[in-house]
Amino acid sequence: MEVELLNWPADTDRRARLQELAHPRILLVEPDEPAPITADPLEDWIRLPVDQHDLQTRVETLRRRTKVEPTLDGDGVLRYGANWTALPPIEAALTELLLARFGRVVSREALLRQGWPDDEPTRNVLDVHVLRLRRRLEPLGLSIRTVRKRGYVLSV
Amino acid sequence: MEVELLNWPADTDRRARLQELAHPRILLVEPDEPAPITADPLEDWIRLPVDQHDLQTRVETLRRRTKVEPTLDGDGVLRYGANWTALPPIEAALTELLLARFGRVVSREALLRQGWPDDEPTRNVLDVHVLRLRRRLEPLGLSIRTVRKRGYVLSV
DNA sequence: CACTGGCATTCACGGCGACGAAACAGATCA
DNA sequence: TGATCTGTTTCGTCGCCGTGAATGCCAGTG
Numbered sequence: 001m002e003v004e005l006l007n008w009p010a011d012t013d014r015r016a017r018l019q020e021l022a023h024p025r026i027l028l029v030e031p032d033e034p035a036p037i038t039a040d041p042l043e044d045w046i047r048l049p050v051d052q053h054d055l056q057t058r059v060e061t062l063r064r065r066t067k068v069e070p071t072l073d074g075d076g077v078l079r080y081g082a083n084w085t086a087l088p089p090i091e092a093a094l095t096e097l098l099l100a101r102f103g104r105v106v107s108r109e110a111l112l113r114q115g116w117p118d119d120e121p122t123r124n125v126l127d128v129h130v131l132r133l134r135r136r137l138e139p140l141g142l143s144i145r146t147v148r149k150r151g152y153v154l155s156v
Numbered sequence: 157m158e159v160e161l162l163n164w165p166a167d168t169d170r171r172a173r174l175q176e177l178a179h180p181r182i183l184l185v186e187p188d189e190p191a192p193i194t195a196d197p198l199e200d201w202i203r204l205p206v207d208q209h210d211l212q213t214r215v216e217t218l219r220r221r222t223k224v225e226p227t228l229d230g231d232g233v234l235r236y237g238a239n240w241t242a243l244p245p246i247e248a249a250l251t252e253l254l255l256a257r258f259g260r261v262v263s264r265e266a267l268l269r270q271g272w273p274d275d276e277p278t279r280n281v282l283d284v285h286v287l288r289l290r291r292r293l294e295p296l297g298l299s300i301r302t303v304r305k306r307g308y309v310l311s312v
Numbered sequence: 313c314a315c316t317g318g319c320a321t322t323c324a325c326g327g328c329g330a331c332g333a334a335a336c337a338g339a340t341c342a
Numbered sequence: 343t344g345a346t347c348t349g350t351t352t353c354g355t356c357g358c359c360g361t362g363a364a365t366g367c368c369a370g371t372g
Contacts, residue, residue, distance in 0.1 A: 035213045039220035041197035047210065054203065057191045064195035075261035075306045086303040088358055125360065127320065132358090146320070148368075244347055281349060283331065288347095304330070304357065 001066050003059045008045065009033055019043065024062040026055070041065060068156065069102055070142060080140045090115050091133045098144070098154035107151040157222050159215045164201065165189055175199070177256055180218040182211070197221055225258050226298060236296045246271050247289045254300070254310035263307040 001024060006014055008027035018025045019040055027045035029035045035045045042065065044058050070080035076092035078085050087095055097114040098106055112126055130152060134144050145153045157180060162170055164183035174181045175196055183201040185191045191201045198221060200214050226236035232248035234241050243251055253270040254262055268282055286308060290300050293310075301309045 035210065037213060037216050037220060039217070039223065041221060047207075051203075053190065057193060060193050061195075064193060065197060067195065073261070075303055077261060077303060077309070086301070086306070086309075088304065090359075122361075123319095124362085128322085128360080130320095131322065148319070246348075278350070280331095280351080284333085284349080287332065302331070 001063075001068070003062045008036065015043075024066050026058055026062065070099065070140070072096055072099055078137075078140070080142055083140050085136055085140060087133075087136065090129055091136065094129060094133060095154075098152065101154075103153065103155055105147050105151045105153050111152070157219075157225075157227070159218045164192065171199075178258060178260075180222050182214055182218065226255065226296070228252055228255055234293075234296070236298055239296050241292050241296060243289075243292065246285055247292065250285060250289060251310075254308065257310075259309065259311055261303050261307045261309050267308070 004018055004023060004025040006018075006025060006027060008015070008029045010030075011027075015025065015027065019038075019042075022042060024042045025044075027035065027043070028050060029045050029047050031048055035047070042062065044062055046055055046058055070078055072078050072087070072092065072095055076087045076089065078087055078092075078095060093115050094111055097111060108126060111130075112121070115126065115129065130144060137143060142154065142156060145155060147153060160174055160179060160181040162174075162181060162183060164171070164185045166186075167183075171181065171183065175194075175198075178198060180198040181200075183191065183199070184206060185201050185203045187204055191203070198218065200218055202211055202214055226234055228234050228243075228248065228251055232243045232245065234243055234248075234251060249271050250267055253267060264282060267286075268277070271282070271285065286300060293299065298310065298312060301311060303309060
C-alpha cells in the first residue's frame with residue numbers, strides 16, 4: 001500500500017478520508033503550524049522544509065506498519081492485521097515454511113520434512129493438517145491454495 | 157504510562173529493552189545519524205536539536221496510542237475505558253505481568269513465578285486463578301486467551 | 313464423450329493429555 | 343460474624359493428532 005503525502009493544514013478533509021480508509025499517510029506541516037495529535041498509528045508528520053532522508057525514513061516506517069504479510073512468533077501465534085490465532089505445534093511448523101515462501105508454491109515433500117523431520121507419516125496426514133490449518137486461517141483472511149501435483153501456496 | 161526519551165544511537169540497548177516491554181519511547185537522533193526504521197507503533201523519533209513544541213506533540217501522540225491498553229495502579233485497581241475493577245493481590249500480580257506483555261504470550265512458568273515467588277504451588281492453582289481473573293475481566297471487555305502448551309495472552 | 317486412475321478434500325472416530333470448572337474448606341480481613 | 347481470598351481435590355471438557363474410509367475433482371485415454 002502506498003504512503004500518501006499531504007499538506008497540513010491545507011488537506012484537512014483529505015486526511016479525514018484517508019483515516020477513514022485506514023490508509024497510511026504523512027502530513028507535511030507548515031513551518032509555523034502546530035502538528036495534529038492522533039492515536040492512529042498509520043499517520044505520521046514531518047515539518048517543512050523537509051529533509052529528504054528523514055522523510056524517506058518515515059515513509060519506510062509506515063510501510064512496515066502496513067506490511068501485508070502475516071507473522072508467526074515463537075509461541076505459535078499467527079498475526080495478520082488486527083487478528084491473531086494460536087497454532088498447534090505441527091500446524092505452526094507448516095505455517096513457518098509456508099510463510100518463508102509466502103505467495104509461492106511449497107512442495108508436499110518439503111512440508112512433510114518440515115512437519116515430521118524424523119519419521120515418514122502416511123500421505124493423508126499432511127492433507128488433514130492442511131485442512132485443519134485452512135479452517136484456522138480462514139477467519140484471519142488467509143487461505144492455502146492447492147497447486148495440483150506441485151504443492152500449496154499461502155496467500156491472502 | 158510515561159513516554160521515555162532516549163538518545164540514538166547511544167541508548168541502543170535500552171531501546172531494545174523498552175521495545176520488549178512494549179513501553180512507549182522517543183529517540184532523540186543525533187544531527188547526522190540516520191533514524192532507525194521499525195514497525196513498532198509505540199516508537200517515534202525526532203532529530204536534534206529538538207523543537208520543544210514538536211517534541212511535546214510527539215509525546216502526546218504516543219500517550220494516546222498507549223491509552224488503548226488497560227492500566228493497573230498500585231492498589232490493584234484495573235481500569236479499561238470507562239470501567240474498572242478491584243483485583244485481589246494474587247490476581248493483581250498476575251495481571252501486572254500480563255499487562256507488561258499485553259497482546260503477547262506469557263508462559264505458565266512466568267506467571268507462577270510472578271504470583272508465587274517463593275514456593276512452588278500445584279499445577280491447578282494457576283488454572284483456578286486464571287479462571288477467577290477471567291470472570292473479573294469479562295465485564296471490562298478484556299479476555300485471557302489460552303495458547304495451549306505455551307501460556308496465556310491478555311487482549312481485548 | 314464417458315471412463316478411469318490418481319490425487320485431493322472432507323468427515324468421523326478414539327486416544328491421550330492439557331486445561332477448565334465446580335465444590336469444599338481453611339485462612340484472612342474488615 | 344460475615345465476606346472475601348486462597349489452595350486443594352475431583353471430575354468434565356476440549357484440543358491435538360493420527361487413522362480409515364467416503365466423496366469429489368481433475369487429466370488423460372480410448
